[in-house]
Amino acid sequence: AQSVSQHNHHVILSEAASLELGCNYSYGGTVNLFWYVQYPGQHLQLLLKYFSGDPLVKGIKGFEAEFIKSKFSFNLRKPSVQWSDTAEYFCAVSRPMDTGRRALTFGSGTRLQVQP
Amino acid sequence: GAVVSQHPSWVICKSGTSVKIECRSLDFQATTMFWYRQFPKQSLMLMATSNEGSKATYEQGVEKDKFLINHASLTLSTLTVTSAHPEDSSFYICSARSRYGPNTGELFFGEGSRLTVL
Numbered sequence: 001a002q003s004v005s006q007h008n009h010h011v012i013l014s015e016a017a018s019l020e021l022g023c024n025y026s027y028g029g030t031v032n033l034f035w036y037v038q039y040p041g042q043h044l045q046l047l048l049k050y051f052s053g054d055p056l057v058k059g060i061k062g063f064e065a066e067f068i069k070s071k072f073s074f075n076l077r078k079p080s081v082q083w084s085d086t087a088e089y090f091c092a093v094s095r096p097m098d099t100g101r102r103a104l105t106f107g108s109g110t111r112l113q114v115q116p
Numbered sequence: 117g118a119v120v121s122q123h124p125s126w127v128i129c130k131s132g133t134s135v136k137i138e139c140r141s142l143d144f145q146a147t148t149m150f151w152y153r154q155f156p157k158q159s160l161m162l163m164a165t166s167n168e169g170s171k172a173t174y175e176q177g178v179e180k181d182k183f184l185i186n187h188a189s190l191t192l193s194t195l196t197v198t199s200a201h202p203e204d205s206s207f208y209i210c211s212a213r214s215r216y217g218p219n220t221g222e223l224f225f226g227e228g229s230r231l232t233v234l
Binding site: 042046111 | 150152157158161162165211223225226227228
């Protein structure tokens with residue numbers, strides 16, 4: 001069965017530190033990859049997505065992610081975090097379903113805490 | 117951007133009662149909506165796929181008779197938790213994909229509905 005693994009469950013950083021959150025998936029076919037963010041008390045929001053082309057994807061709020069096909073990875077990065085980046089981050093992969101439509105499979109999430 | 121709205125955002129009910137949660141796509145048509153469940157400090161688990169005009173497709177382990185899903189129109193899907201019990205307490209999140217646009221798999225999420233069963 002396909003799975004999405006996020007290895008960092010809880011990350012604590014100081015402001016201005018660099019961030020990298022790991023994400024690996026096990027599905028071997030064509031995939032679309034996403035990072036979603038959930039700020040405290042808010043709904044999920046899309047940070048960035050990859051479906052083809054340049055494997056280095058830039059998203060909102062200074063985030064970027066790199067798709068490395070050989071490693072089945074899609075790690076999220078940000079050069080300098082801010083206190084406002086404190087949130088839960090979810091990696092997600094779309095998978096084909098028996099009807100041909102695609103749902104998302106989510107990783108377990110990484111809680112990022114940025115200290116001022 | 118595409119907006120998905122859920123109602124109610126939180127509900128408290130007595131054990132044995134049924135609760136209905138609505139999910140609406142406000143500015144786009146969604147042939148497919150997905151219902152997820154999120155336990156505290158855990159990831160989102162897909163419960164079922166809701167298809168407009170047809171029966172929902174449930175994930176393994178999800179009780180069809182317990183979680184009734186109706187996708188009556190291109191902008192509305194409902195999840196009814198029947199005979200709710202305390203173990204059904206959770207955060208339920210719906211998401212939708214636009215009927216048009218690239219089939220990249222991107223989903224738009226509702227705000228979520230927190231159910232507490234006493």
